[in-house]
Amino acid sequence: MPMAPETPPPLLTPLSRLLGIRFPIIQGGMVWTAGAKLAVAVSEAGALGVLGAGSMKPDALRQAIRDVRTGTKAPFGVNIPLMREDRLELAAVCEDEGVGIVITSSGDPSMLTPRLKGTGCVVLHVIATVTHARKAAGAGCDAVIAEGCEAGGHNGVDEITTFTLVPQVVDAVHVPVVAAGGIADGRGMAAALALGASGVQVGTRFAATVESDAHAVYKQRVVDATDRDTVLTMRGLMPVRMLRTPFTLRAMEAERRGATRDELVTLLGRKRERMGIGEGDMDEGMFEAGQSAGLVHGILPAADVVRMMMDVYRITHQRMP
Amino acid sequence: MPMAPETPPPLLTPLSRLLGIRFPIIQGGMVWTAGAKLAVAVSEAGALGVLGAGSMKPDALRQAIRDVRTGTKAPFGVNIPLMREDRLELAAVCEDEGVGIVITSSGDPSMLTPRLKGTGCVVLHVIATVTHARKAAGAGCDAVIAEGCEAGGHNGVDEITTFTLVPQVVDAVHVPVVAAGGIADGRGMAAALALGASGVQVGTRFAATVESDAHAVYKQRVVDATDRDTVLTMRGLMPVRMLRTPFTLRAMEAERRGATRDELVTLLGRKRERMGIGEGDMDEGMFEAGQSAGLVHGILPAADVVRMMMDVYRITHQRMP
Numbered sequence: 001m002p003m004a005p006e007t008p009p010p011l012l013t014p015l016s017r018l019l020g021i022r023f024p025i026i027q028g029g030m031v032w033t034a035g036a037k038l039a040v041a042v043s044e045a046g047a048l049g050v051l052g053a054g055s056m057k058p059d060a061l062r063q064a065i066r067d068v069r070t071g072t073k074a075p076f077g078v079n080i081p082l083m084r085e086d087r088l089e090l091a092a093v094c095e096d097e098g099v100g101i102v103i104t105s106s107g108d109p110s111m112l113t114p115r116l117k118g119t120g121c122v123v124l125h126v127i128a129t130v131t132h133a134r135k136a137a138g139a140g141c142d143a144v145i146a147e148g149c150e151a152g153g154h155n156g157v158d159e160i161t162t163f164t165l166v167p168q169v170v171d172a173v174h175v176p177v178v179a180a181g182g183i184a185d186g187r188g189m190a191a192a193l194a195l196g197a198s199g200v201q202v203g204t205r206f207a208a209t210v211e212s213d214a215h216a217v218y219k220q221r222v223v224d225a226t227d228r229d230t231v232l233t234m235r236g237l238m239p240v241r242m243l244r245t246p247f248t249l250r251a252m253e254a255e256r257r258g259a260t261r262d263e264l265v266t267l268l269g270r271k272r273e274r275m276g277i278g279e280g281d282m283d284e285g286m287f288e289a290g291q292s293a294g295l296v297h298g299i300l301p302a303a304d305v306v307r308m309m310m311d312v313y314r315i316t317h318q319r320m321p
Numbered sequence: 322m323p324m325a326p327e328t329p330p331p332l333l334t335p336l337s338r339l340l341g342i343r344f345p346i347i348q349g350g351m352v353w354t355a356g357a358k359l360a361v362a363v364s365e366a367g368a369l370g371v372l373g374a375g376s377m378k379p380d381a382l383r384q385a386i387r388d389v390r391t392g393t394k395a396p397f398g399v400n401i402p403l404m405r406e407d408r409l410e411l412a413a414v415c416e417d418e419g420v421g422i423v424i425t426s427s428g429d430p431s432m433l434t435p436r437l438k439g440t441g442c443v444v445l446h447v448i449a450t451v452t453h454a455r456k457a458a459g460a461g462c463d464a465v466i467a468e469g470c471e472a473g474g475h476n477g478v479d480e481i482t483t484f485t486l487v488p489q490v491v492d493a494v495h496v497p498v499v500a501a502g503g504i505a506d507g508r509g510m511a512a513a514l515a516l517g518a519s520g521v522q523v524g525t526r527f528a529a530t531v532e533s534d535a536h537a538v539y540k541q542r543v544v545d546a547t548d549r550d551t552v553l554t555m556r557g558l559m560p561v562r563m564l565r566t567p568f569t570l571r572a573m574e575a576e577r578r579g580a581t582r583d584e585l586v587t588l589l590g591r592k593r594e595r596m597g598i599g600e601g602d603m604d605e606g607m608f609e610a611g612q613s614a615g616l617v618h619g620i621l622p623a624a625d626v627v628r629m630m631m632d633v634y635r636i637t638h639q640r641m642p
Binding site: 013131165188226228231258291321 | 332333479481482485502509514515516547548549578579580611613637638
């Protein structure tokens, strides 16, 4: 009989202390993917599970928060995209339910941070440039998540990579820096910590787990992806990284012929994330994923992802010359 | 009186053994930048100095090789871009002069590798995808240089970042992998080795050294650059990463309006690299540089770059949790 795998010893960094977690790994709050099941599995494994409120109405978020609490006593977080019109209602739900950790993204960090901090919440903000990192730290965020352009989904317009963004942000702010974009295994985690990060946020690798809410067709496409299978497109509107699918090819073609912003708005339409990630519609949906998809070779339980990441981190660190 | 800085102890990896150097650092063979002065300074410092034959006629290359030999007994290399029409003449010069290390880029690795290997030369090839890494290893290259899209100058069309490219290439080939793109200090070197690389190739940081042949105006622009100051443009023709200059803005504008390949060829014209990097013409020239420009804060002697990189590498490794 195989022995039960041992839980790796904790890895303490300023980030793991700030969040009260064993391992400095944050699961990305991905739309149509990061529901209660995934958050419970990740938090139970000693990392930070996160609910992706970007694809939830306030009532659904409230239910998901309660479901997470039923499943685990460990810390968890909620990701609120600030471009959402109902961001205030989503924040109010977090306050009502006493959520301890909120991650904000895609907007002005001063919008919600003072209010959330006022209720004792720890607030992290996702940024893609040094300037925005400074703004987030200035707005009182407890940590910044520096996301490189290899990340899946919505991206900054400057297309700065994780390798160059993280050390520049580390040099610029005094709060802990979380590296995001391109990290799918313990080697990536070691590289991020070498660049000065205090932890990592991992999206695509967790999207292809057993507990992820994403559609089976989407998960399999992530597993099948090679290094060349994601593209950053819709640059003229709002850059998004996604897997090459029929819809992606149409978006790339529109971009190549110099489509206007209005044309891109029409092309984008609505609900493509849901159709793609949530419903597995390869022709009409958007399959958002990061370049790290090329490093994902199987659909695993989220706890195995966390444990393997920590095991490989330790081996990597020991083997470095 | 300040003490002379000590030379750091050697760092042995498969790459440093292959090349016979103390530190697994290769200086990029950048056009109008990487002449004999820079190669001598870098090789004398224990890393691998490289002549950039991309901006040299065969006779100039021959003279540069002899100048390097006058300046140092340490190993050095020559970079030959395979898109050059006179690549065979350049290779013949390397053979004549008994150059021990050649780095090829921008073309089919089977073009020169067998011939150069036949004369006992060590051959490395620059790649930007896993597929091309396999081809290079299959063509007999002794190592591959995996260059992410944060790198300055000519880029692959798939825009894969260093963070995700390097581990995938490490998993795919059995020869040593050199990480390139985004590396300007010892933190980047530690991150590259964590990702499984056997060494690093560093371009932009060496372009802004005392011994670099680049124009003073160019060097200062690299020093002044922030994280947001490079762009990858001319995607429809041949993607190039460069600093934001008046010419770059014209190229971006052409791209935005969907310029054809022919229009881009006309816009690009000729000699823009020389006008920019070599002559410091900000209006008409191309200022090729990588995103790591944001990590470059001063024009230093190349030996200081090497020593600081090794010192910071060791500190980084020791401090990793």
